[in-house]
Amino acid sequence: MSLPEIVSREQWRAARANLLVKEKAAMRARDALNAERRRLPMVEVDKEYVFEGGDGKATLYDLFEGRPQLVVHHFMFAPEWDAGCRNCSAFLDQIGHLAHLAARGTTFAAVSRAPYTKILPFKARMGWTLPWYSSFVSDFNHDFEATLERDGELVERPGVSCFLRDGERVWHTYSTYGRGLDGLGSTTSLLDLTALGRQEEWEEPKGRASSLGAPVSSARVRYHDEYED
Numbered sequence: 001m002s003l004p005e006i007v008s009r010e011q012w013r014a015a016r017a018n019l020l021v022k023e024k025a026a027m028r029a030r031d032a033l034n035a036e037r038r039r040l041p042m043v044e045v046d047k048e049y050v051f052e053g054g055d056g057k058a059t060l061y062d063l064f065e066g067r068p069q070l071v072v073h074h075f076m077f078a079p080e081w082d083a084g085c086r087n088c089s090a091f092l093d094q095i096g097h098l099a100h101l102a103a104r105g106t107t108f109a110a111v112s113r114a115p116y117t118k119i120l121p122f123k124a125r126m127g128w129t130l131p132w133y134s135s136f137v138s139d140f141n142h143d144f145e146a147t148l149e150r151d152g153e154l155v156e157r158p159g160v161s162c163f164l165r166d167g168e169r170v171w172h173t174y175s176t177y178g179r180g181l182d183g184l185g186s187t188t189s190l191l192d193l194t195a196l197g198r199q200e201e202w203e204e205p206k207g208r209a210s211s212l213g214a215p216v217s218s219a220r221v222r223y224h225d226e227y228e229d
Contacts, residue, residue: 034192034197034203035203035204035205037174037192037193038194038195038196038197038203038204038205038208039205040173040174040195042164042171042172042173042195043171043172044169044170044171044172045060045163045170045171045172047139047143049135049138049139049140050137050138051063051111051133051134051135051138051140052115052116052133052134052136052137053116053131053132053133053134054120054131058133060140060163060170061165061168061170063107063109063131063133064107064163064165064170065107065131067102067105067106067107067165068105068106068164068165068166068196069104069105069106069107069162069163069164069165069194069195069196070106070107070108070109070162070163070164070165071101071106071107071108071109071160071161071162071163071190071193071194072109072110072111072144072160072161072162072163073088073091073092073108073109073110073111073158073159073160074111074112074141074144074146074157074158074159074160074161074177075088075092075110075111075112075132075158076088076112076146076156076157076158077112077113077114077118077119077122077156078113078114078154078156079113079114079115079118079136081114081118082118083122084112084114084119084122084126085156085158087158088158089126091158091181091184091185092110092126092128092130093126094185095108095130095185096185096186096187097224098130099224099225099227100187100221100224100227101187101190101191102227103222103227104187104191104196104198104199105196105199106190106191106194106196107131108130108131108190109130109131109132109133110130110131110132110133111132111133111134111135111140111141111146112132112133112134112135112141113134113135113136113141113147113156114134114136115134115136116133116134116136119132119133119134141156144159144161144172144175145157145159145175145177146158146159146161146177157177157178158177158178158181159175159176159177159178159180159181160175160176160177160180160181160184160190160193161174161175162174162175162193162194162195164194164195164196171195173194173195174193174194174195176193195208196208196209
């Protein structure tokens with residue numbers, strides 16, 4: 001095994017200070033990239049999709065649970081599989097308490113092509129309580145490129161898609177796949193993918209912190225049982 005070089009404490013502090021300069025530059029570059037992502041145009045979703053979840057049939061509008069934003073995890077679980085993808089399962093394992101997303105007007109849900117009768121026992125096995133829906137009877141996975149056709153066969157790929165709602169109108173704002181999921185899982189990392197972002201006043205473009213009924217997040221972060229949803 002190749003281990004880091006051994007140095008004195010003073011040498012370590014100097015090396016750490018040099019790296020910190022690069023880390024701060026990377027953070028500023030990430031903030032700029034997030035702002036550019038929020039400036040992406042959006043396209044209206046006017047096709048009706050039918051999902052099945054714990055409360056029966058649902059539309060894409062229903063998946064918002066009344067909030068302005070929706071983040072969907074395209075969980076790889078094909079209809080013929082007996083269990084969900086291991087990598088997708090590891091991704092869901094690291095999703096934090098959803099109250100922090102809900103406090104920013106954002107709902108998180110997983111969607112898979114497998115029938116709900118297969119999703120339900122696997123979800124119970126994994127001990128997850130987050131919303132998970134089957135898109136088995138709809139074209140949702142195909143239309144949002146989580147299921148592709150290659151050489152005559154259907155291929156699943158992991159991804160995340162973000163949606164924005166105003167009244168009953170729904171827009172698609174962003175999607176990413178594969179390595180684009182690296183580093184995601186925390187509340188802020190998921191919010192950074194959305195059109196409204198973290199809804200902080202310092203974010204660009206201005207005016208997103210209170211748009212479309214989303215809560216102004218100048219209120220401090222709370223314990224997850226103290227939010228009023």
